[in-house]
Amino acid sequence: MGFFDKIKAGLSKTKENMTVKLNSTIASFTGENEEFFEELEETLILSDVGAEASMEAVDRLRDVVRERGIRGSEEVRDALKEILVEMLGEKGELTLRSRPSLILVVGVNGVGKTTTIGKLARLYSQQGKKVLLAAGDTFRAAAAEQLGVWAERSGVDFVRHEEGSDPAAVVFDSMKAALARKTDIIIVDTAGRLHNKSNLMNELNKISRVIDKEMPWADRETLLVLDATTGQNGLAQAEEFKKSAGLTGIVLTKLDGTAKGGIVFAITSRLGVPVRFVGVGEQADDLIPFDPEEFAEALLS
Ligand SMILES: Nc1nc2c(ncn2[C@@H]2O[C@H](COP(=O)(O)OP(=O)(O)OP(=O)(O)O)[C@@H](O)[C@H]2O)c(=O)[nH]1
Ligand SMILES: [Mg+2]
Missing domain, CATH: 3.40.50.300 (P-loop containing nucleotide triphosphate hydrolases)
Structure with a gap:
């Protein structure tokens, strides 16, 4: 199992898990509407993202949705993914060049x-x-x-x-x-x-x-x-x-x-x-x- 499968397996422990909730919230998106953003923020907070980071993610998503005129849930999913990846920073390795x-x-x-x-x-x-x-x-x-x-x-x-x-x-x-x-x-x-x-x-x-x-x-x-x-x-x-x-x-x-x-x-x-x-x-x-x-x-x- 690679990273993706192991993470998915881990996070799918319960029915009430983060991915299920996130994805059902996203699926309900039908265009810019404040209720959607509030629900998304709540879902993120309940998933341990924390109030600050949740608010940041949702604020950024709100801007992107407006700028790009996003209407569909697929596009909103992609936009949210971009934002989340950016928030997580670059993938990086440990610096271990010297011996030892x-x-x-x-x-x-x-x-x-x-x-x-x-x-x-x-x-x-x-x-x-x-x-x-x-x-x-x-x-x-x-x-x-x-x-x-x-x-x-x-x-x-x-x-x-x-x-x-x-x-x-x-x-x-x-x-x-x-x-x-x-x-x-x-x-x-x-x-x-x-x-x-x-x-x-x-x-x-x-x-x-x-x-x-x-x-x-x-x-x-x-x-x-x-x-x-x-x-x-x-x-x-x-x-x-x-x-x-x-x-x-x-x-x-x-x-x-x-x-x-x-x-x-x-x-x-x-x-x-x-x-x-x-x-x-x-x-x-x-x-x-x-x-x-x-x-x-x-x-x-
Ligand atoms: N399921 C699961 N269990 C883990 C993981 N990492 C560690 N554990 C378990 O957590 C318990 C504690 O792990 P340790 O490595 O002894 O923790 P520690 O920080 O060294 O603990 P102290 O030496 O008491 O400070 C052990 O039963 C490990 O098997 C993990 O990624 N997943
Ligand atoms: Mg120890």
């Missing part, structure tokens, strides 16, 4: 960080890259073990320390090991929960400083993992991480567990941080590079 490059994976507990790292390890090692996983979640011993299982599954390198040790030291050792072994990509797991929130942000900052000091030249991506089923709550988390950790991309997991998915628009419009991957299941190959065009197509077909 680093991917820091952050997010609150249970969103799917470790699983995503396992999937990324699979993806990049299949592309012929030498990957090393760093067990930066030292808060729980089980966390390193879970990551170790993923490393073994994909046959990639793995660096861990004891429970309770300093995550920055794990990252330091990972960088040394990566240089010695000519590793292409270091992927760092981090804790989702510590004794308190400021500890968590301090720990991420410390990891950052160690990388800045040892490998200022290395390409580095900081990916925030968000659970799509938490809807608008994810946005508050994202804003906090953006402020304290600096983010270069979002991974939206568990899209297979929600019939909504509009959260993708809320994230890009509120944060200006691109969605790079979506998770659509628990298996190693259930991670898909995000494609705005195909996503919008899946919603509107």
Whole structure:
């Protein structure tokens, strides 16, 4: 199954899902009429798109409908699709040119960080890259073990320390090991929960400083993992991480567990941080590079 089919399968979970509602609203379009736009805005808001992004989409659609004199539902669908794709921004890859490059994976507990790292390890090692996983979640011993299982599954390198040790030291050792072994990509797991929130942000900052000091030249991506089923709550988390950790991309997991998915628009419009991957299941190959065009197509077909 490709991106399109997986997204469609995910979003078609319930009868009350986003695509069904969107498409029935669009089918009711018979020319410029305020009721249609209000219904569309409501549908978008109910699909987790968020008030701001929904209003933006509908305002833009209203203008396009007027400018082009659109009367038919097919044309209105195409116009809406164009707008949604534009709102999602360009499709893009992670910048991982240096050897090694680093991917820091952050997010609150249970969103799917470790699983995503396992999937990324699979993806990049299949592309012929030498990957090393760093067990930066030292808060729980089980966390390193879970990551170790993923490393073994994909046959990639793995660096861990004891429970309770300093995550920055794990990252330091990972960088040394990566240089010695000519590793292409270091992927760092981090804790989702510590004794308190400021500890968590301090720990991420410390990891950052160690990388800045040892490998200022290395390409580095900081990916925030968000659970799509938490809807608008994810946005508050994202804003906090953006402020304290600096983010270069979002991974939206568990899209297979929600019939909504509009959260993708809320994230890009509120944060200006691109969605790079979506998770659509628990298996190693259930991670898909995000494609705005195909996503919008899946919603509107
Ligand atoms: N259905 C589904 N489940 C997922 C996906 N990604 C992760 N999960 C599941 O979500 C649960 C939590 O995943 P983890 O990877 O352990 O999450 P984490 O962020 O590392 O959690 P902590 O280490 O506790 O902070 C596991 O049961 C995963 O199998 C996804 O895309 N779809
Ligand atoms: Mg974890």
